[in-house]
Amino acid sequence: MVCTNAEILAVILRLINANEExxxxxxxxxxxxxxxxxxxxxxxxxxxxxxxxxEEADLREFVKTDFPxxxxxxxxGGGSGLLFAEIYQALA
Amino acid sequence: xxxxxxxxxxxxxxxxxxxxxSFHTFSFAKYYNPERMNFGALRVLNDxxxxxxxxxxxxxxxxxxxITIPFEGALKHEDSMGNEAVVHAGEIQVMSAGTGIYxxxxxxxxxxxxxxxxxxxxxxxxxxxxxxxxxxxxxxxNINELVQILxxxxxxxxxxxxxxxxxSLGKFTAEKELTYKIKxxxxxxxxxxxxxxxxxxxxxxxxxxxxxxxxxxxxxxxTAPGTQVLLMEVPMCI
Numbered sequence: 001m002v003c004t005n006a007e008i009l010a011v012i013l014r015l016i017n018a019n020e021e022x023x024x025x026x027x028x029x030x031x032x033x034x035x036x037x038x039x040x041x042x043x044x045x046x047x048x049x050x051x052x053x054x055e056e057a058d059l060r061e062f063v064k065t066d067f068p069x070x071x072x073x074x075x076x077g078g079g080s081g082l083l084f085a086e087i088y089q090a091l092a
Numbered sequence: 093x094x095x096x097x098x099x100x101x102x103x104x105x106x107x108x109x110x111x112x113x114s115f116h117t118f119s120f121a122k123y124y125n126p127e128r129m130n131f132g133a134l135r136v137l138n139d140x141x142x143x144x145x146x147x148x149x150x151x152x153x154x155x156x157x158x159i160t161i162p163f164e165g166a167l168k169h170e171d172s173m174g175n176e177a178v179v180h181a182g183e184i185q186v187m188s189a190g191t192g193i194y195x196x197x198x199x200x201x202x203x204x205x206x207x208x209x210x211x212x213x214x215x216x217x218x219x220x221x222x223x224x225x226x227x228x229x230x231x232x233x234n235i236n237e238l239v240q241i242l243x244x245x246x247x248x249x250x251x252x253x254x255x256x257x258x259x260s261l262g263k264f265t266a267e268k269e270l271t272y273k274i275k276x277x278x279x280x281x282x283x284x285x286x287x288x289x290x291x292x293x294x295x296x297x298x299x300x301x302x303x304x305x306x307x308x309x310x311x312x313x314x315t316a317p318g319t320q321v322l323l324m325e326v327p328m329c330i
Contacts, residue, residue, distance in 0.1 A: 003192075004191075005152070005154065005191070005192040007152065007194070008152040008154060008192050008194075011151070011152055048154060048155075049154035049155050049189075049190070049191050049219055050154075050191055050192065050219060053218075053219070056218070074155075075155075076135070076154070076156050076212075076214065077152060077154035077155055077156055078136075078151075078152075078156060078158075078189075078212065080121055081121055081212075082119075082120070082136070082156075082212075084121065084122070084124060085120070085129065088124050088126075089126060089129065092126065
């Protein structure tokens with residue numbers, strides 16, 4: 001998951017990793033996200049808040065071009081409210 | 093020709109935690125139904141009943157327009173922007189979460205429950221500066237008509253949000269037939285029966301039933317004595 005708010009990112013990662021079948025890591029910047037995607041294989045990239053408009057667009061294009069099998073999901077916050085549905089829907 | 097989708101009250105996802113009794117119209121928390129994810133930009137409609145003094149501890153939000161409308165009791169809000177407020181029945185609260193905000197919300201009364209709707213909309217712009225607002229409305233001074241309580245325009249009636257959406261509330265003591273004209277091109281309306289019965293877009297609604305109506309420019313609403321209804325007009329494309 002990418003989110004520039006470190007505290008929110010920590011909460012989301014804790015919620016996801018409480019599920020034994022899921023394993024999440026977090027990044028706080030556009031550059032760190034690109035590096036992470038190139039370091040290991042992921043099923044989903046959750047796009048949280050905070051990236052600049054241009055960076056967000058570039059990241060979407062990067063994923064579309066270089067990782068076409070990776071599902072990019074806009075995460076709309078709210079703690080666990082929307083998170084699990086976003087993940088279940090992406091994994092379906 | 094208008095399209096409709098009917099969501100009866102008993103098809104909502106229940107959540108019973110003792111201190112919180114809730115019904116989720118759309119997938120939320122542990123309630124997941126892939127056929128109930130949203131109605132256009134309307135993503136969350138939770139019908140919450142919270143015990144005295146209890147509530148939701150500090151938690152984060154980002155990139156959602158969060159609207160809270162208590163109908164009985166009062167809710168105390170504190171957030172990371174320094175806002176502290178109590179929102180009572182007869183008031184609407186909005187929080188644009190934007191780049192991120194923490195808040196907590198607790199029943200302001202230790203001895204009575206607070207009953208509210210919590211409504212989340214996808215915004216039309218991501219990563220806005222977080223903001224908070226609340227306003228009062230008076231349905232009793234506007235009996236038998238719809239009262240606008242939310243719009244996209246800061247200069248219009250009600251609160252404003254980062255979305256091309258309009259909310260109206262109505263309290264009726266008589267049978268009336270109204271025509272609701274959709275304000276935004278490409279918008280639909282989610283009609284939620286708060287109390288009593290109402291017919292919207294040809295669909296009869298009992299208490300807590302809802303109907304979504306889209307692909308039309310207007311539709312008829314028929315009320316009865318005791319009808320209380322919430323109309324949420326939202327973009328259908330997100």
